[in-house]
Amino acid sequence: MANPEIAQKSPYAVEVEAGKSYRWCACGLSKKQPFCDGSHKGGEFKSKEYTATENGTVYFCGCKQTKNAPLCDGTHKSL
Numbered sequence: 001m002a003n004p005e006i007a008q009k010s011p012y013a014v015e016v017e018a019g020k021s022y023r024w025c026a027c028g029l030s031k032k033q034p035f036c037d038g039s040h041k042g043g044e045f046k047s048k049e050y051t052a053t054e055n056g057t058v059y060f061c062g063c064k065q066t067k068n069a070p071l072c073d074g075t076h077k078s079l
Contacts, residue, residue: 004028004045004064009079011059011072023047024060025069028030034060036068 005028012034016022023036030037035049036047048070052058061069063076 002044004068006063006079007033008062009076010062010077012062013059015060016050016056019025021049021051022060024050025047026064026069034062035038042056058062 004026007025007028007030013060014022024034024047025032025036025039025049026048027040027043027051029039031039040046050058050060059072063077063079065072065075065079067075
């Protein structure tokens with residue numbers, strides 16, 4: 001499996017709304033980071049759905065290397 005592109009070496013802080021679904025970009029190619037814009041089409045990466053359980057700030061992974069997709073787990077600190 002190929003490695004995804006690193007979109008940025010820090011998380012994206014996003015205000016989310018309870019009950020709303022978000023599609024996180026897993027390939028790193030989307031122009032609408034941290035969300036999917038379909039740039040992965042034809043490749044091996046697939047976006048990941050995240051449904052907010054409450055209103056608030058969520059930190060979506062920007063380096064695309066997290067083991068807790070789609071959320072940041074701090075992996076970017078070692079890149």
